Amino acid sequence: MDIKKINKTIEYTFLEAWEKSIDDENVVITSKSSGDSYKIDILEKKNKLKFYNPTISGWQSCTYVLPEEIFNGWYVTTE
Numbered sequence: 001m002d003i004k005k006i007n008k009t010i011e012y013t014f015l016e017a018w019e020k021s022i023d024d025e026n027v028v029i030t031s032k033s034s035g036d037s038y039k040i041d042i043l044e045k046k047n048k049l050k051f052y053n054p055t056i057s058g059w060q061s062c063t064y065v066l067p068e069e070i071f072n073g074w075y076v077t078t079e
Contacts, residue, residue, distance in 0.1 A: 006030050006037070007077045014065075017074035022047065024078070031065075032073035038065065039079075 006028075012020070017029040021040050030037040037052040039059065051062040 004077065004079065006075050008075050010076070011073040012076055014070045014074055017076050020076050026079045028052070028077045028079055030075045030077065031069040032075065034066070034069055036069070037077075038062065 011032065012029075021027045021029050021038070022042075025040060025042050028037050028039045039050055039052075041048045041050060049062045049065075050059040052058075053060045
């Protein structure tokens with residue numbers, strides 16, 4: 001499963017992108033600096049951060065976002 005084309009028309013801060021991904025689990029946020037994509041799976045009041053691993057063409061659990069990514073721009077795409 002590949003991520004559909006990333007919407008690069010609007011750039012967001014990390015906080016804006018993060019809030020959109022918490023509000024809608026169909027949202028994928030992508031770091032402008034690294035190109036890595038993340039999403040949040042919402043399961044019974046527990047949120048689980050996942051990142052897209054292109055090597056396995058799938059989502060994989062992730063425990064953190066790199067600090068240098070947080071301070072750069074982000075893109076928001078709906079799956």
